[in-house]
Amino acid sequence: MIVNLGDKSVEITEGDITEYEGEAIVNAANNHFWMGGGVAGAIKRKGGQVIEQEAMRYGPKPVGEAVITSGGALRAKHVIHAAVMGQDLATNSKMILDATRSSLQLAESKKIGSLAFPALGTGVGGFPLTEAADIMIGATADFLRRSKSLRRVTFVLFGREAYEIFATRAKELKN
Secondary structure (H helix, E strand, O other), rough: EEEEEEEEEEEEOOHHHHHOOOOEEEEEEEEEOOHHHHHHHHHHHHHOHHHHHHHHHOOOOOOOEEEEEEOOOOOOEEEEEEEOOOOOOOOOOHHHHHHHHHHHHHHHHHHOEEEEEOOOOOOOOOOOOHHHHHHHHHHHHHOOOOOOOEEEEEEHHHHHHHHEEEEEHHHHHHH
Protein backbone atom coordinates (compact mmCIF):
# COMPACT_ATOMS: atom_id res chain seq x y z
CA MET A 1 0.00 0.00 0.00
CA ILE A 2 1.30 3.47 -0.94
CA VAL A 3 0.20 6.85 0.40
CA ASN A 4 1.41 9.83 -1.60
CA LEU A 5 2.35 13.02 0.22
CA GLY A 6 2.83 15.40 -2.67
CA ASP A 7 5.90 14.17 -4.55
CA LYS A 8 6.91 11.86 -1.68
CA SER A 9 5.44 8.60 -0.45
CA VAL A 10 4.94 6.31 2.52
CA GLU A 11 4.70 2.63 1.59
CA ILE A 12 3.55 -0.25 3.78
CA THR A 13 4.66 -3.78 2.88
CA GLU A 14 4.84 -7.13 4.58
CA GLY A 15 8.11 -8.98 4.21
CA ASP A 16 11.79 -9.26 5.02
CA ILE A 17 13.55 -5.92 5.48
CA THR A 18 16.88 -7.52 4.55
CA GLU A 19 15.54 -7.94 0.99
CA TYR A 20 14.75 -4.22 0.58
CA GLU A 21 16.27 -2.81 -2.60
CA GLY A 22 16.29 0.90 -1.73
CA GLU A 23 19.24 2.92 -0.50
CA ALA A 24 19.06 2.22 3.23
CA ILE A 25 17.32 0.15 5.88
CA VAL A 26 16.88 0.90 9.56
CA ASN A 27 18.00 -1.51 12.24
CA ALA A 28 16.14 -1.54 15.57
CA ALA A 29 19.32 -1.27 17.65
CA ASN A 30 20.44 -1.02 21.23
CA ASN A 31 22.60 1.97 22.13
CA HIS A 32 25.84 -0.08 22.06
CA PHE A 33 24.96 -1.34 18.56
CA TRP A 34 25.71 -5.02 19.13
CA MET A 35 23.41 -7.06 16.94
CA GLY A 36 21.69 -9.96 18.68
CA GLY A 37 18.23 -11.22 17.74
CA GLY A 38 15.19 -9.89 15.93
CA VAL A 39 15.72 -7.45 13.07
CA ALA A 40 19.35 -6.85 14.06
CA GLY A 41 20.13 -10.55 14.01
CA ALA A 42 18.51 -10.97 10.60
CA ILE A 43 20.49 -8.01 9.21
CA LYS A 44 23.75 -9.42 10.58
CA ARG A 45 23.05 -12.91 9.23
CA LYS A 46 22.22 -11.67 5.74
CA GLY A 47 24.54 -8.66 5.48
CA GLY A 48 27.54 -10.00 7.37
CA GLN A 49 29.47 -9.40 10.57
CA VAL A 50 31.05 -6.27 9.03
CA ILE A 51 27.81 -4.34 9.67
CA GLU A 52 27.97 -5.02 13.41
CA GLN A 53 31.71 -4.29 13.53
CA GLU A 54 31.18 -0.90 11.86
CA ALA A 55 28.20 -0.06 14.07
CA MET A 56 29.87 -0.95 17.36
CA ARG A 57 32.66 1.55 16.65
CA TYR A 58 30.05 4.29 17.22
CA GLY A 59 28.72 3.02 20.53
CA PRO A 60 27.61 3.67 23.07
CA LYS A 61 25.32 6.57 22.16
CA PRO A 62 22.32 7.96 23.99
CA VAL A 63 19.08 6.07 23.30
CA GLY A 64 17.23 7.87 20.52
CA GLU A 65 20.30 8.59 18.38
CA ALA A 66 21.20 6.86 15.11
CA VAL A 67 24.40 5.96 13.26
CA ILE A 68 25.01 4.78 9.70
CA THR A 69 27.14 1.94 8.35
CA SER A 70 27.59 0.16 5.06
CA GLY A 71 25.04 -2.44 4.06
CA GLY A 72 27.62 -5.21 3.85
CA ALA A 73 26.22 -7.94 1.59
CA LEU A 74 22.66 -6.54 1.73
CA ARG A 75 20.90 -5.10 -1.32
CA ALA A 76 20.61 -1.78 0.52
CA LYS A 77 23.81 0.30 0.45
CA HIS A 78 23.47 1.48 4.05
CA VAL A 79 22.10 0.45 7.43
CA ILE A 80 20.94 3.16 9.81
CA HIS A 81 21.13 1.82 13.35
CA ALA A 82 18.40 3.50 15.43
CA ALA A 83 19.18 3.20 19.13
CA VAL A 84 15.62 2.49 20.22
CA MET A 85 16.61 0.80 23.50
CA GLY A 86 19.41 0.53 26.01
CA GLN A 87 21.29 -2.54 27.17
CA ASP A 88 18.19 -3.63 29.10
CA LEU A 89 16.36 -3.98 25.74
CA ALA A 90 13.39 -1.98 27.08
CA THR A 91 11.86 0.91 25.13
CA ASN A 92 9.06 3.46 25.34
CA SER A 93 7.21 5.96 23.15
CA LYS A 94 9.80 8.75 23.55
CA MET A 95 12.68 6.43 22.63
CA ILE A 96 10.81 5.22 19.53
CA LEU A 97 9.93 8.77 18.48
CA ASP A 98 13.49 10.02 18.99
CA ALA A 99 15.01 7.02 17.17
CA THR A 100 12.59 7.46 14.25
CA ARG A 101 13.35 11.16 13.92
CA SER A 102 17.11 10.60 14.26
CA SER A 103 17.00 7.96 11.52
CA LEU A 104 15.06 10.22 9.17
CA GLN A 105 17.38 13.16 9.84
CA LEU A 106 20.48 11.03 9.30
CA ALA A 107 19.08 9.74 5.99
CA GLU A 108 18.36 13.33 4.93
CA SER A 109 21.85 14.52 5.90
CA LYS A 110 23.38 11.72 3.77
CA LYS A 111 21.06 12.60 0.86
CA ILE A 112 19.41 9.18 0.93
CA GLY A 113 16.27 9.08 -1.19
CA SER A 114 14.68 5.80 -0.08
CA LEU A 115 14.61 4.26 3.37
CA ALA A 116 12.92 1.24 4.96
CA PHE A 117 11.93 0.89 8.62
CA PRO A 118 10.87 -2.13 10.63
CA ALA A 119 8.36 -1.61 13.45
CA LEU A 120 10.86 -0.20 15.97
CA GLY A 121 10.75 -1.60 19.49
CA THR A 122 7.93 -4.07 18.89
CA GLY A 123 9.99 -7.27 18.85
CA VAL A 124 12.61 -7.65 21.55
CA GLY A 125 11.48 -4.32 23.07
CA GLY A 126 7.90 -5.59 23.50
CA PHE A 127 6.29 -2.23 22.60
CA PRO A 128 2.67 -2.37 21.32
CA LEU A 129 2.38 -2.37 17.50
CA THR A 130 -0.51 0.10 17.41
CA GLU A 131 1.38 2.70 19.43
CA ALA A 132 4.56 2.17 17.40
CA ALA A 133 2.59 2.66 14.17
CA ASP A 134 1.04 5.91 15.44
CA ILE A 135 4.43 7.28 16.49
CA MET A 136 6.43 6.18 13.46
CA ILE A 137 3.90 6.97 10.71
CA GLY A 138 3.15 10.37 12.23
CA ALA A 139 6.82 11.32 12.60
CA THR A 140 7.60 10.09 9.08
CA ALA A 141 4.75 12.01 7.45
CA ASP A 142 5.74 15.20 9.29
CA PHE A 143 9.36 14.75 8.23
CA LEU A 144 8.60 13.98 4.58
CA ARG A 145 6.53 17.15 4.21
CA ARG A 146 9.72 19.22 4.68
CA SER A 147 12.35 16.79 3.40
CA LYS A 148 14.56 17.77 0.48
CA SER A 149 16.34 14.45 -0.25
CA LEU A 150 14.23 11.69 1.28
CA ARG A 151 11.44 10.82 -1.19
CA ARG A 152 10.18 7.38 -0.15
CA VAL A 153 9.87 5.72 3.25
CA THR A 154 8.78 2.10 3.31
CA PHE A 155 7.67 0.23 6.41
CA VAL A 156 8.66 -3.40 5.84
CA LEU A 157 6.72 -5.32 8.44
CA PHE A 158 7.08 -8.86 9.68
CA GLY A 159 3.70 -10.58 9.77
CA ARG A 160 0.19 -9.79 8.69
CA GLU A 161 -0.86 -8.25 12.00
CA ALA A 162 1.92 -5.65 11.88
CA TYR A 163 1.13 -4.92 8.23
CA GLU A 164 -2.59 -4.38 8.94
CA ILE A 165 -1.92 -2.09 11.90
CA PHE A 166 0.59 0.09 10.00
CA ALA A 167 -1.59 0.14 6.86
CA THR A 168 -4.60 1.31 8.87
CA ARG A 169 -2.57 4.15 10.36
CA ALA A 170 -1.08 5.11 6.97
CA LYS A 171 -4.56 5.30 5.38
CA GLU A 172 -5.38 8.04 7.89
CA LEU A 173 -2.72 10.23 6.24
CA LYS A 174 -4.97 10.54 3.19
CA ASN A 175 -7.56 12.48 5.23
